[in-house]
Amino acid sequence: MAKILVTGSNGLLGQKLLAELSKKDHAFLATSFGANRNTELDPGDYREMDITSLEMTGDIVRGFNPDYIINTAAMTQVDDCESQQEKCYNINVKGVENLLATAAEVNAKLLHISTDFIFDGEAGPYREDDSPNPVSYYGWSKLEAEKRILEDSGEHAIIRTVLVYGMAENMSRSNIVLWVKDSLEAGKDINVVNDQWRSPTLAEDLAKGCLLAVEKNAKGIYHISGDEIMTPYELALRTARHFELDEGLVHETDGSRFQQAAKRPPKTGFDISKARRDLGYNPVRFENGLDITADLILKFKS
Numbered sequence: 001m002a003k004i005l006v007t008g009s010n011g012l013l014g015q016k017l018l019a020e021l022s023k024k025d026h027a028f029l030a031t032s033f034g035a036n037r038n039t040e041l042d043p044g045d046y047r048e049m050d051i052t053s054l055e056m057t058g059d060i061v062r063g064f065n066p067d068y069i070i071n072t073a074a075m076t077q078v079d080d081c082e083s084q085q086e087k088c089y090n091i092n093v094k095g096v097e098n099l100l101a102t103a104a105e106v107n108a109k110l111l112h113i114s115t116d117f118i119f120d121g122e123a124g125p126y127r128e129d130d131s132p133n134p135v136s137y138y139g140w141s142k143l144e145a146e147k148r149i150l151e152d153s154g155e156h157a158i159i160r161t162v163l164v165y166g167m168a169e170n171m172s173r174s175n176i177v178l179w180v181k182d183s184l185e186a187g188k189d190i191n192v193v194n195d196q197w198r199s200p201t202l203a204e205d206l207a208k209g210c211l212l213a214v215e216k217n218a219k220g221i222y223h224i225s226g227d228e229i230m231t232p233y234e235l236a237l238r239t240a241r242h243f244e245l246d247e248g249l250v251h252e253t254d255g256s257r258f259q260q261a262a263k264r265p266p267k268t269g270f271d272i273s274k275a276r277r278d279l280g281y282n283p284v285r286f287e288n289g290l291d292i293t294a295d296l297i298l299k300f301k302s
């Protein structure tokens with residue numbers, strides 16, 4: 001049994017981690033920016049914690065004295081990171097420095113979530129030891145955080161993931177599956193790119209992978225994602241077919257037609273054989289992930 005402090009617990013992965021933790025024997029404390037938005041959580045298990053405040057982070061980490069800190073907190077909107085670089089640096093790099101400093105005080109290990117966007121997307125799918133070369137400020141900030149963690153101690157772990165989807169309560173941002181489903185149900189046409197490749201990851205699978213990493217005392221870098229590589233266009237079509245929505249509303253396009261602040265890496269996706277072998281990680285098929293997500297849409301939207 002471990003004592004685990006989760007940051008960013010209001011977020012998609014944060015909420016899934018808490019759902020997994022509540023089924024297990026580990027003691028945990030949920031923390032996030034602002035008030036708790038996860039009504040399934042016992043109020044006594046939540047503390048407001050802004051990871052950009054060293055003082056607040058130090059007080060709460062020292063008070064709980066965890067064995068592990070799982071850091072899901074981040075500025076995750078890629079275009080916002082490009083246009084608000086100082087804010088992004090504060091959360092994605094300084095926030096991690098604060099967690100490292102306070103983890104050292106209580107001898108806790110950090111399990112940090114990183115991204116496929118540290119790669120340039122010229123040679124995916126990627127393995128853990130492939131060379132990073134981010135093409136956006138978000139990717140750069142997440143890579144800087146990885147460097148700080150690896151320089152700090154060999155005891156910490158970094159879990160990189162790709163295009164996370166799923167449904168949680170009071171979400172502050174949507175994701176591609178929810179966007180496709182909501183748009184098609186409303187009869188709206190959508191344009192979806194066919195020149196990017198990703199391995200979409202069910203948030204529940206990612207949460208399970210993080211806890212496997214804690215339980216196996218994983219160190220260093222692990223790639224955890226779904227095991228099917230597809231374009232967003234294919235993802236949208238498979239979502240439409242699975243939910244029996246109008247595929248005719250899904251239109252193929254390419255990235256050059258979008259005006260976006262940040263560049264996207266064209267082909268990422270992960271080779272997850274290390275996580276399968278060392279952690280026993282085993283993701284669901286994409287359509288199973290859609291079923292799990294649909295059940296939670298009914299639960300949280302009703």
Ligand SMILES: NC(=O)c1ccc[n+]([C@@H]2O[C@H](COP(=O)([O-])OP(=O)(O)OC[C@H]3O[C@@H](n4cnc5c(N)ncnc54)[C@H](OP(=O)(O)O)[C@@H]3O)[C@@H](O)[C@H]2O)c1
Nearest residue numbers: 008010011012013033050051073074113115161163164172
């Ligand atoms: N989503 C993806 O497709 C994807 C892909 C690759 C990697 N990742 C990584 O996976 C991790 C989890 O992502 P996610 O999808 O769960 O993101 P998310 O839903 O945006 O959750 C991030 C959470 O962090 C919170 N947060 C922001 N700034 C904070 C601060 N200063 N202190 C404490 N909490 C703060 C956010 O609060 P608010 O809710 O109040 O904004 C949000 O609840 C992130 O590290 C992300 O970089 C995500």
